[in-house]
Amino acid sequence: xxxxxxxxxxxxxxxxxxxxxxxxxxxxxxxxxxxxxxxxxxxxxxxxxxxxxxxxxxxxxxxxxxxxxxxxxxxxxxxxxxxxxxxxxxxxxxxxxxxxxxxxxxxxxxxxxxxxxxxxxxxxxxxxxxxxxxxxxxxxxxxxxxxxxxxxxxxxxxxxxxxxxxxxxxxxxxxxxxxxxxxxxxxxxxxxxxxxxxxxxxxxxxxxxxxxxxxxxxxx
Amino acid sequence: xxxxxxxxxxxxxxxxxxxxxxxxxxxxxxxxxxxxxxxxxxxxxxxxxxxxxxxxxxxxxxxxxxxxxxxxxxxxxxxxxxxxxxxxxxxxxxxxxxxxxxxxxxxxxxxxxxxxxxxxxxxxxxxxxxxxxxxxxxxxxxxxxxxxxxxxxxxxxxxxxxxxxxxxxxxxxxxxxxxxxxxxxxxxxxxxxxxxxxxxxxxxxxxxxxxxxxxxxxxxxxxxxxxxxxxxxxxxxxxxxxxxxxxxxxxxxxx
Numbered sequence: 001x002x003x004x005x006x007x008x009x010x011x012x013x014x015x016x017x018x019x020x021x022x023x024x025x026x027x028x029x030x031x032x033x034x035x036x037x038x039x040x041x042x043x044x045x046x047x048x049x050x051x052x053x054x055x056x057x058x059x060x061x062x063x064x065x066x067x068x069x070x071x072x073x074x075x076x077x078x079x080x081x082x083x084x085x086x087x088x089x090x091x092x093x094x095x096x097x098x099x100x101x102x103x104x105x106x107x108x109x110x111x112x113x114x115x116x117x118x119x120x121x122x123x124x125x126x127x128x129x130x131x132x133x134x135x136x137x138x139x140x141x142x143x144x145x146x147x148x149x150x151x152x153x154x155x156x157x158x159x160x161x162x163x164x165x166x167x168x169x170x171x172x173x174x175x176x177x178x179x180x181x182x183x184x185x186x187x188x189x190x191x192x193x194x195x196x197x198x199x200x201x202x203x204x205x206x207x208x209x210x211x212x213x214x215x216x217x218x219x220x
Numbered sequence: 221x222x223x224x225x226x227x228x229x230x231x232x233x234x235x236x237x238x239x240x241x242x243x244x245x246x247x248x249x250x251x252x253x254x255x256x257x258x259x260x261x262x263x264x265x266x267x268x269x270x271x272x273x274x275x276x277x278x279x280x281x282x283x284x285x286x287x288x289x290x291x292x293x294x295x296x297x298x299x300x301x302x303x304x305x306x307x308x309x310x311x312x313x314x315x316x317x318x319x320x321x322x323x324x325x326x327x328x329x330x331x332x333x334x335x336x337x338x339x340x341x342x343x344x345x346x347x348x349x350x351x352x353x354x355x356x357x358x359x360x361x362x363x364x365x366x367x368x369x370x371x372x373x374x375x376x377x378x379x380x381x382x383x384x385x386x387x388x389x390x391x392x393x394x395x396x397x398x399x400x401x402x403x404x405x406x407x408x409x410x411x412x413x414x415x416x417x418x419x420x421x422x423x424x425x426x427x428x429x430x431x432x433x434x435x436x437x438x439x440x441x442x443x444x445x446x447x448x449x450x451x452x453x454x455x456x457x458x459x460x461x462x463x464x465x466x467x468x469x470x471x472x473x474x475x
Contacts, residue, residue: 120321124323124335126313
């Protein structure tokens with residue numbers, strides 16, 4: 001059989017592929033936003049003076065980070081309906097990716113909290129602020145700014161991890177690429193296209209996050 | 221008659237077996253400026269932190285304007301007051317730290333405004349006016365929009381003083397506020413504190429700047445091993461040191 005390259009199978013489905021990429025971005029956005037909120041709460045629980053908070057949050061992070069995302073996705077997609085909670089593919093996957101993202105973001109934030117100079121919190125106390133006010137108005141704003149570089153790479157990883165949704169037939173990018181591969185046997189064309197889509201998307205996301213990072217950076 | 225602002229009696233504080241404060245008694249009247257000197261580990265910083273309730277203490281009573289802070293005694297049983305009350309009690313005193321501790325993500329003016337708005341619930345406009353007033357007062361009228369990272373150490377410390385005093389505390393606590401500064405920046409900070417003293421602010425100052433302590437204080441306290449080893453007027457302490465320990469300490473310090 002002669003080897004040749006034919007991208008027509010790709011160009012004819014570009015619309016579908018872009019739509020599929022949109023689904024990845026959509027799922028990522030949800031998971032990143034919700035995961036960041038979870039991560040914030042969990043991070044403060046991880047460094048809490050209350051033992052029970054540390055145990056609960058520590059268990060969550062340990063379990064989620066030590067289980068492959070694929071297992072979490074399958075567990076939630078096939079397991080929850082058995083327990084009476086039925087979700088369609090996309091919400092189910094967003095749920096899985098969110099709790100996965102939450103654990104990673106929590107660890108990033110935990111490092112950021114430990115890096116905040118102890119005196120900054122004490123200065124807040126000394127001018128009469130409550131612990132909650134210190135967390136909301138001082139620690140979180142410092143945290144978001146100082147961890148932005150590490151958060152960015154976590155967010156990009158999570159975007160790539162959205163491809164795992166293919167396993168439960170979410171019609172996202174990897175799912176469609178695999179479909180094209182199986183239907184046309186244009187293997188190289190299919191997967192090289194996926195590579196380009198992912199590389200360009202990640203590059204653009206990184207570029208955007210870099211701008212945010214510069215904007216929120218603490219002036220020196 | 222001047223009123224008693226601060227009353228410390230029989231203060232004991234230890235970390236585990238290590239006794240840091242071993243029965244400290246100290247009173248300040250309105251407008252008093254008292255300096256605390258002594259070698260490191262003598263308990264001076266811990267004493268200040270107890271007054272600001274940043275440290276818990278096992279025995280003793282601290283009163284501000286005649287009311288006990290941090291703890292309550294009922295039927296002979298001593299217990300910590302709740303967090304909300306601790307926060308309120310803490311606001312009675314203003315504290316300035318060795319390491320400035322400005323909030324790095326906020327401008328100088330915002331540093332001063334934050335607690336005015338969130339704790340004292342003042343309007344943005346009023347808070348901004350108060351911030352500007354105190355920035356002018358510490359000699360930084362046009363640095364309100366600068367961030368801590370853009371200010372020199374001396375300027376940061378002056379903002380920190382403005383931030384504490386803008387809350388209108390009964391008593392200001394200064395904890396070695398020039399120790400982290402380059403020598404040429406020390407005087408600009410000390411001058412601000414001196415001018416506050418002249419205006420009648422009640423202050424408790426831990427310092428290693430002996431000449432400053434001599435000039436600004438009504439009374440100087442020498443702490444050693446967690447107790448007040450000697451106290452008196454600046455002249456009594458610096459010119460006529462009686463105890464061997466104080467003489468030895470002063471010999472090793474610059475004046």
